[in-house]
Amino acid sequence: MAKKELRARKLTDFVRAEAAALGFDLCRITTPDSIPLAPERLREFLANGFHGTMGWMEETEERRANPKTLWGDVRSVVMVGLNYGPDEDPRDILGKPDKAAISVYARNRDYHDIIKGRLKEIATRFAARAGEDVKVFVDTAPVMEKPLAEAAGLGWQGKHTNLVSRTHGAWLFLGSMFTTAELCLDEAERDHCGSCRACLDACPTNAFPAPYKLDARRCISYLTIEHKGPIPFEFRQMIGNRIYGCDDCLAACPWNKFAASASEMKLQAREDLKEPSIAFLLTLDDAAFRTFFSGSPVKRIGRNRFVRNVLVAAGNSGDAGFIDQCKALAQDASPDVRGMAVWALSRLMDRPSFNAYAAARPPEDDSDVLEEWLIAGV
Structure with missing residues (x-):
């Protein structure tokens, strides 16, 4: 040699x-x-506006x-x-509307x-x-x-x-x-997906316009993490109780069942982030949010965007027990929070009660929040 x-x-x-x-x-x-x-693939992705x-x-x-x-x-x-x-299927929590789903990587x-x-x-x-x-x-x-x-x-x-x-x-x-060192190279891996489309079919928002192509604008991970301002109305119900990211396409992959056991140095999820309650998360002010998510990637989106996401989950829960918390957040300093609280209340309250609440609401000058009242039919 x-x-x-x-x-x-x-x-x-x-x-x-x-x-x-x-x-x-x-x-x-x-x-x-x-x-x-x-x-070329990146150029096409950007040209289509998928970012x-x-x-x-x-x-x-x-x-x-x-x-x-x-x-x-x-x-x-x-x-x-x-x-x-994960040690369990992260999609199991989707059947628990009073709990919040945080993507596995962020736990x-x-x-x-x-x-x-x-x-x-x-x-x-x-x-x-x-x-x-x-x-x-x-x-x-x-x-x-x-x-x-x-x-x-x-x-x-x-x-x-x-x-x-x-x-x-x-x-x-x-x-x-x-x-800068020259090292011994490994062979590239070939595609083993075959005819399977489990990941594509699992997406709640149809974010894949074609296999191997992602339109981030429709992706729940993008909408709950990267997207600023109100979450587009068409996706809110589809989000369910996913408040930070989405694991559906990953969890659906059949190759997961062949996964080897992880090393002892694998990151272990925090117990309090596996199934946090929506009721608790709605109480977080900025200081409490920073403390609770200290060291977590969740912290980077900030309290206002995070509570916006939790309010979507509350609105999708069908649980009238969240009404008082949503009313309090409808007075929040953040327009993102106020607006999503309006949407949540419009889904949790019966129509006469919501109309009476809307009639007594304080003045609002933020255009996005006013738009939410219009969407709610007030």
Whole structure:
């Protein structure tokens, strides 16, 4: 074996061992030029407006489409995966209208911080061993992690556009380490979806215009996390009690049943985030929200957007026990909260009671909230 090849093999073995020691379930390697189709697919996604109000995707298009643009010196891309598969079917909570469904990935500490911390440990030791430069990225950077993960062999992008692994199903956090070192490469994974369309059929809002294409504007994850202002009326009932994200397409994937057991270092969900009560979540002011969701990715959307989501769930619950809480929130300082409280009340109160309540309401000057009163028929 040539000296160059031997060095690449030793460094590859080293980085894999480090990744395993820090709890990563998968570690594969590819090159920065391994995703030639990604730029065109991204361009089509943006041209169709499927990104909604996520303007940062347009702003970072060039860097996102080509890893070399992000860092010209990179020779190898190390992709890691961390299993976060739930111990139960996350869709079970959808039949409990008094409870709130929080996406599985957000039921513990922010995975960005955890994975980036572990990757930095690997990068530090790898750089010292290899004498090469390294950079680590986790989701928030303009890196197309799913196509790179597919090219590296971690899995393939399923018809729901998320990564699917033959050993861990649809539940993988991804991270990447770019390096100037030349490493041994893995083979890309091929598509194993076949004729299955379980993920597409599971979507409550028909967010997939075609297999392998996602219109984020119809996606509950986008609507409850990225979307600002009132949630479009047509989607409110479809959201049900999903207050942060949506796991339906992931949970429907048949490959989940073949998933290997997770490592002991898998993130464990907080018990109080598995089935939090809507009644409790409606009580959160800004300080209580920040405290309750400290360290959680939920915290990033802010209290007002979060309570807006909870009010949608309350309105869909059919439970008149939420009326008093919704009335209190109809006086909230946030127009997003006031507006959604109006919608919730219009669904929870009988018509005569709602009309009487509306007649005695205080003056309102926010256009979005006034629109909600019009939608409610007042």
